[in-house]
Amino acid sequence: MTRHQRLDQLVGDHAARLSARLEAHRTQLFPPHSLKTLRKFTSGEVAALLGVKDAYLRKLHLEGKGPSPETRGGRRFYALEEIHALRAHLEAGAKVPGTYLPGRRDGDHLxxxxxxxxxxxxxxxxxxxxxxxxxxxxxxxxxxxxxxxxxxxxxxxxxxxxxxxxxxxxxxxxxxxxxxxxxxxxxxxxxxxxxxxxxxxxxxxxxxxxxxxxxxxxxxxxxxxxxxxxxxxxxxxxxxxxxxxxxxxxxxxxxxxxxxxxxxxxxxxxxxxxxxxxxxxxxxxxxxxxxxxxxxxxxxxxxxxxxxxxxxxxxxxxxxxxxxxxxxxxxxxxxxxxxxxxxxxxxxxxxxxxxxxxxxxxxxxxxxxxxxxxxxxxxxxxxxxxxxxxxxxxx
Structure with missing residues (x-):
């Protein structure tokens, strides 16, 4: 039995074909610039993340405090950047430091x-x-x-x-x-x-x-x-x-x-x-x-x-x-x-x-x-x- 193709060439060909197909798949998933984006989160999800009631988030929104969420069909949606802004807003008024921003403080190591x-x-x-x-x-x-x-x-x-x-x-x-x-x-x-x-x-x-x-x-x-x-x-x-x-x-x-x-x-x-x-x-x-x-x-x-x-x-x-x-x-x-x-x-x-x-x-x-x-x-x-x-x- 003779060998008709070098292994390095075969593998290289397969890699090139797979790479092209994966790029097409990515373009299909994340149009128009092939960049991945993140969905927005419902107010219920955000409330659960922050440990507050959904009604409290609605109150903040109506009072113009914190970021303004997107409203669709009567429901409120927050981008992740807006969730971070909400955390910063709530932390500023928190009685216990670190309630909403639990990261490092002075003296904490990475x-x-x-x-x-x-x-x-x-x-x-x-x-x-x-x-x-x-x-x-x-x-x-x-x-x-x-x-x-x-x-x-x-x-x-x-x-x-x-x-x-x-x-x-x-x-x-x-x-x-x-x-x-x-x-x-x-x-x-x-x-x-x-x-x-x-x-x-x-x-x-x-x-x-x-x-x-x-x-x-x-x-x-x-x-x-x-x-x-x-x-x-x-x-x-x-x-x-x-x-x-x-x-x-x-x-x-x-x-x-x-x-x-x-x-x-x-x-x-x-x-x-x-x-x-x-x-x-x-x-x-x-x-x-x-x-x-x-x-x-x-x-x-x-x-x-x-x-x-x-x-x-x-x-x-x-x-x-x-x-x-x-x-x-x-x-x-x-x-x-x-x-x-x-x-x-x-x-x-x-x-x-x-x-x-x-x-x-x-x-x-x-x-x-x-x-x-x-x-x-x-x-x-x-x-x-x-x-x-x-x-x-x-x-």
Whole structure:
């Protein structure tokens, strides 16, 4: 049997065809300029986010206080920017500071949450995206970093990496060893007001390729600027005052990028799909992580964290083996496993088809029971994480 086509040419052809089709799909989803936008939220949704009554929002509107919502069919709708304005207005008159703007105060450190797992399909990107967006909806200033060369987080937020980042623009540009850019040069404002994003693409792999060369160059061994594990933390320090929370979607591998993210993190969230093969894979991941981070600590890296938690993802409560695995993990790790789990839901996967999270879609697009069950699950997980964030600030 003869080989009629080179594999590199075949794969390249498929990549070009797929890229063109994805761009056409994006143009169809987000006309006319292929830019993703965010829907407006009903007054009922806004009231629930702010912890006030819908009638109170109506009263503010009639009195001309705060932003003026759009009115359609007798219903009021607020853009996310207007929700932020409402928060600021309510916070100004709040008796307890932080009631409506719960972010950092003087003396609070930047919270950097690394979302990690060694095995693909654990719901890592889905978890990171919903965490980042819910934090924004709850009044936090958030920076999300896509550190995965596969760039699923970026795609979910409207970027097509091979087109939108053809001239760079990933974290690599800020952490590379030669002529790094300031971090502000690669931060992009997103359609989700209050959520800034550093998108990813294959350029990130350059850091994995360059770091061994730098480590082998003994002439720079004592140069603090060449310490690979400090580079992400050093860059984040440049924009620390602008954010309350940084969410890093790490690659599903334990390379130099992940170690750098873990060295910058103040907290770690490990996503786990409750099946035996996934838990076995996680065991290997934890062993390697411990060994490598031990080496980094000996080299001067800061390995102290506010918290580390396992979050069970894609959980099916009616699945007996999954329940056994969750019970096994809780018995083994105790309080390090979040009390709430992220349920497997067709609502989450269906929203993903149109590059949206569950916080972006409208409830009416799904069977209400399916939507409510999924959103309650995600809200519970993210509320628990928010409690840990607040605890990191000693609140």
């Amino acid at each position: 919270q950097v949450i690394a979302v990690i797992n060694f095995k693909g399909g654990s719901g890592k990107t889905t978890t990171a995206a919903h965490l980042a967006q819910k934090a924004v909806l709850d009044g936090y200033r958030v920076l999300a970093i896509d550190l995965d060369p596969q760039a699923s987080f970026s795609a979910l937020h409207g970027f097509q990496p091979e087109l939108d980042l053809a001239d760079g623009g990933t974290l690599y540009d800020a952490i590379r060893y030669e002529d790094p850019l300031p971090l502000s040069a690669v931060i992009r404002r997103s359609y989700f007001a209050g959520l800034d994003i550093i998108p990813g693409n294959l350029d990130l792999m350059e850091f994995e390729h360059e770091t061994p060369r730098i480590l082998a160059d003994r002439s720079g061994a004592n140069d603090p600027g060449q310490l690979f594990f400090a580079r992400v933390a050093d860059r984040l320090a440049e924009v620390e005052a602008d954010y309350d929370i940084v969410v890093i979607d790490c690659p599903p591998q334990l390379g130099f990028l992940t170690i750098s993210a873990l060295s910058a993190a103040t907290a770690v969230l490990v996503t786990v799909h409750p099946q035996m093969l996934d838990v076995m894979s996680m065991c290997q991941f934890l062993l390697m992580t411990s060994n490598l981070l031990g080496v980094v600590a000996e080299a001067g890296g800061d390995m102290s964290y506010d918290w580390m938690r396992y979050v069970v993802t894609r959980y099916e409560p009616g699945d007996g083996p999954q329940n056994q695995m969750v019970g096994f993990m809780r018995a083994l790790f105790g309080a390090h496993v979040l009390n709430h789990a992220a349920l497997k839901s067709t609502a989450i996967s269906d929203a993903g088809i149109t590059k949206q999270t569950l916080y972006e879609v409208e409830r009416g697009q799904f069977t209400r029971a399916t939507y409510d069950r999924a959103i309650e699950s995600l809200d519970a997980v993210n509320r628990e994480i928010e409690g840990l964030i607040q605890g990191g600030w000693n609140r």
